[in-house]
Amino acid sequence: xxxxxxxxxxxxxxxxxxxxxxxxxxxxxxxxxxxxxxxxxxxxxxxxxxxxxxxxxxxxxxxxxxxxxxxxxxxxxxxxxxxxxxxxxxxxxxxxxxxxxxxxxxxxxxxxxxxxxxxxxxxxxxxxxxxxxxxxxxxxxxxxxxxxxxxxxxxxxxxxxxxxxxxxxxxxxxxxxxxxxxxxxxxxxxxxxxxxxxxxxxxxxxxxxxxxxxxxxxxxxxxxxxxxxxxxxxxxxxxxxxxxxxxxxxxxxxxxxxxxxxxxxxxxxxxxxxxxxxxxxxxxxxxxxxxxxxxxxxxxxx
Amino acid sequence: xxxxxxxxxxxxxxxxxxxxxxxxxxxxxxxxxxxxxxxxxxxxxxxxxxxxxxxxxxxxxxxxxxxxxxxxxxxxxxxxxxxxxxxxxxxxxxxxxxxxxxxxxxxxxxxxxxxxxxxxxxxxxxxxxxxxxxxxxxxxxxxxxxxxxxxxxxxxxxxxxxxxxxxxxxxxxxxxxxxxxxxxxxxxxxxxxxxxxxxxxxxxxxxxxxxxxxxxxxxxxxxxxxxxxxxxxxxxxxxxxxxxxxxxxxxxxxxxxxxxxxxxxxxxxxxxxxxxxxxxxxxxxxxxxxxxxxxxxxxxx
Numbered sequence: 281x282x283x284x285x286x287x288x289x290x291x292x293x294x295x296x297x298x299x300x301x302x303x304x305x306x307x308x309x310x311x312x313x314x315x316x317x318x319x320x321x322x323x324x325x326x327x328x329x330x331x332x333x334x335x336x337x338x339x340x341x342x343x344x345x346x347x348x349x350x351x352x353x354x355x356x357x358x359x360x361x362x363x364x365x366x367x368x369x370x371x372x373x374x375x376x377x378x379x380x381x382x383x384x385x386x387x388x389x390x391x392x393x394x395x396x397x398x399x400x401x402x403x404x405x406x407x408x409x410x411x412x413x414x415x416x417x418x419x420x421x422x423x424x425x426x427x428x429x430x431x432x433x434x435x436x437x438x439x440x441x442x443x444x445x446x447x448x449x450x451x452x453x454x455x456x457x458x459x460x461x462x463x464x465x466x467x468x469x470x471x472x473x474x475x476x477x478x479x480x481x482x483x484x485x486x487x488x489x490x491x492x493x494x495x496x497x498x499x500x501x502x503x504x505x506x507x508x509x510x511x512x513x514x515x516x517x518x519x520x521x522x523x524x525x526x527x528x529x530x531x532x533x534x535x536x537x538x539x540x541x542x543x544x545x546x547x548x549x550x551x552x553x554x555x556x557x558x559x560x561x562x563x564x565x566x567x568x569x570x571x572x573x574x575x576x577x578x579x580x581x582x
Numbered sequence: 583x584x585x586x587x588x589x590x591x592x593x594x595x596x597x598x599x600x601x602x603x604x605x606x607x608x609x610x611x612x613x614x615x616x617x618x619x620x621x622x623x624x625x626x627x628x629x630x631x632x633x634x635x636x637x638x639x640x641x642x643x644x645x646x647x648x649x650x651x652x653x654x655x656x657x658x659x660x661x662x663x664x665x666x667x668x669x670x671x672x673x674x675x676x677x678x679x680x681x682x683x684x685x686x687x688x689x690x691x692x693x694x695x696x697x698x699x700x701x702x703x704x705x706x707x708x709x710x711x712x713x714x715x716x717x718x719x720x721x722x723x724x725x726x727x728x729x730x731x732x733x734x735x736x737x738x739x740x741x742x743x744x745x746x747x748x749x750x751x752x753x754x755x756x757x758x759x760x761x762x763x764x765x766x767x768x769x770x771x772x773x774x775x776x777x778x779x780x781x782x783x784x785x786x787x788x789x790x791x792x793x794x795x796x797x798x799x800x801x802x803x804x805x806x807x808x809x810x811x812x813x814x815x816x817x818x819x820x821x822x823x824x825x826x827x828x829x830x831x832x833x834x835x836x837x838x839x840x841x842x843x844x845x846x847x848x849x850x851x852x853x854x855x856x857x858x859x860x861x862x863x864x865x866x867x868x869x870x871x872x873x874x875x876x877x878x879x880x881x882x883x
Contacts, residue, residue, distance in 0.1 A: 463842050463845020490879045496803075498801075499805075500804070519879070530797070536797070570796050570831065573829065574824070574827045574830040
């Protein structure tokens with residue numbers, strides 16, 4: 281580990297989304313016991329947050345047919361779409377939940393079949409109940425740097441939706457570059473607008489590497505003070521809007537960069553690579569992590 | 583503090599040389615010529631065309647003279663070629679080269695394994711080339727390999743990189759391209775290395791040559807730009823694997839670099855679509871998938 285670079289956060293919280301966002305967007309459906317094994321392995325890497333699963337109708341997301349049991353040793357987050365799902369979540373033992381908004385009306389309609397306003401109303405119900413049960417709620421804003429249907433998304437719109445999610449009680453807002461079209465230029469403009477409405481410490485970035493821009497975008501965000509970064513082990517999860525293209529940025533590659541910057545994450549890179557190797561073997565696919573590819577190639581990892 | 587960026591960046595295209603040299607499959611001369619001609623239509627101002635090394639060492643570049651003589655030389659575009667020694671330099675000039683490149687390294691072990699001599703000895707050899715180039719009025723670009731790590735030595739000190747860069751610059755190289763040969767560098771080590779080098783060589787004479795083997799290239803390039811570097815090497819379609827990590831990637835893809843620079847509002851003069859089309863052509867000829875993510879994403883939407 282290198283001495284920490286000045287001006288950057290000393291510590292960055294990595295939010296591992298592989299088991300949910302990753303697996304949800306993989307072609308092959310993974311048996312429940314493999315999912316559990318993956319989450320258990322990730323729990324031992326030092327990752328502070330592992331997004332476990334999604335309580336949505338199995339009709340829309342065939343990956344999530346069964347409820348999986350939640351590990352208590354880490355904060356396992358669960359995605360909730362509405363009040364009905366939340367009850368099931370809590371029943372299953374969730375200690376934290378997430379709700380998904382979007383900065384694009386078209387995307388909101390196509391993805392969760394309602395307008396942005398309607399979605400936030402539903403989330404407000406969820407957040408109220410969660411508050412009563414002392415369960416923290418994380419808010420996601422999709423399409424923060426571009427939308428597959430609308431194209432360009434204004435920073436002002438992202439700021440507006442983020443502000444609404446924050447005001448209904450989300451403790452953290454994860455800004456998602458859903459189709460990976462963002463660049464350091466658009467990331468900077470978007471964050472400047474959002475930072476006027478939401479405290480920096482409540483912001484996270486969720487970058488997709490579809491255009492290879494993720495690490496550069498994450499670097500831009502952390503240079504601006506963002507200290508929470510979402511990523512997916514092995515870069516699990518393709519892009520549903522660009523067939524064959526990649527999606528989530530790989531946790532291993534993010535960690536490699538942060539280690540090189542002397543930023544503390546508490547996460548063991550080798551342990552994550554091993555968890556990645558496990559799930560890629562189970563999925564019968566090559567890893568999307570370049571760090572893992574290089575390390576396996578030169579024999580750092582067998 | 584708000585990051586500032588250069589208004590313009592010169593993209594140095596190394597695909598036809600560095601890229602093809604490190605590809606498993608060899609392409610026929612006609613394909614190489616067509617590749618360079620297509621690249622000449624994209625707005626790129628510098629296209630590294632070939633290498634005048636012995637075919638015994640680099641069989642992929644055996645047709646260097648035919649390539650040099652066969653390409654359409656567009657006015658305003660520079661077509662530098664690699665010349666490891668005086669003999670190569672003379673052959674290059676005879677074949678019509680107007681700019682050459684020489685390769686140093688910041689690692690003794692790498693130099694020993696690569697060209698079987700010490701760094702000091704390699705620079706002495708280059709003196710001959712520099713003298714001949716000066717006489718012939720031919721600009722020389724200097725490459726420094728292993729600036730952020732060496733496959734044999736591991737860590738490389740920033741001071742060593744600065745020392746070698748300074749020597750090559752004072753020998754007369756107009757530009758020093760700092761190469762992260764095995765792609766192990768990060769935003770942190772790039773910053774530290776450049777800080778040291780910039781004390782010895784003016785930033786206007788510096789370029790970065792990043793490999794994407796560990797996925798760090800664009801982030802490393804971003805840091806370099808923030809520090810004032812305005813010349814960036816890249817390879818169309820990310821041609822050129824890593825000879826030290828079988829199956830791993832090498833050069834950063836020009837398409838992905840240009841996409842990022844466009845997003846930053848930095849002028850390059852490069853037409854991304856034409857670049858992608860060129861990438862599609864050469865990947866098809868090499869029977870391989872592109873390593874450019876921009877290209878992968880754009881084809882599928």
